[in-house]
Amino acid sequence: MKKILNIGSEPIQRHTLLFEETEIILTLRFFPTVQQWFFDAEYKTFAVYGIKLALGVLHMRSRNQPFDFVMQDNSGLGLDCFRIGDFSDGRCSLYLVESVDMKAIRGVAVKI
Numbered sequence: 001m002k003k004i005l006n007i008g009s010e011p012i013q014r015h016t017l018l019f020e021e022t023e024i025i026l027t028l029r030f031f032p033t034v035q036q037w038f039f040d041a042e043y044k045t046f047a048v049y050g051i052k053l054a055l056g057v058l059h060m061r062s063r064n065q066p067f068d069f070v071m072q073d074n075s076g077l078g079l080d081c082f083r084i085g086d087f088s089d090g091r092c093s094l095y096l097v098e099s100v101d102m103k104a105i106r107g108v109a110v111k112i
Contacts (some may be wrong), residue, residue: 001070001095001096001097001098001101002017002095002096002098003093003094003095004017004026004093004094004095004096007028007087007088007094008087008088009084009085009087009088009089011029011030011031011032011084012027012028012029012030013027013028013029014026014027014028015027015028017096019043019067019096019098020066020099022043022044023043024041024042024043024067024096025041025042025043026039026040026041026069027039027040027041028094030084032084035082035083036052036053036080036081036082037052037053037080037081037086037087038050038051038052038053039051039053039059039069041060041069043065043067046063046065048060048063053069053071053080053081053094054071054080055071055072055073055078055079055080056070056071057070058070058097058105065102066099066102067096067097067098067099067102068096068097068102069094069095069096069097070094070095070097071092071093071094071095072092072093072094072095073091073092074090074091074092074093075091
């Protein structure tokens with residue numbers, strides 16, 4: 001797993017993640033009305049939009065991609081990220097689950 005660095009406290013953020021000789025475009029959005037973080041991910045011809053970030057789950061498990069995202073609560077409270085500063089303050093961390101880890105989780109490799 002690779003920790004996604006430089007997540008700030010802006011309500012809309014775009015991150016380019018290098019992944020297997022190409023890139024994943026990750027857009028994070030914070031919606032203050034519902035106090036939740038969501039993400040969009042674009043990879044080659046694949047795109048997913050409006051996925052809510054939650055603790056301890058693979059967010060794209062049914063999408064059959066060679067990667068996924070997982071969030072961790074560093075405070076030990078067990079709460080999803082609900083404040084705009086949860087990542088920048090270090091309370092939460094977001095990780096890219098890479099191909100090798102996805103192969104171990106699924107038992108087979110996925111190549112797109």
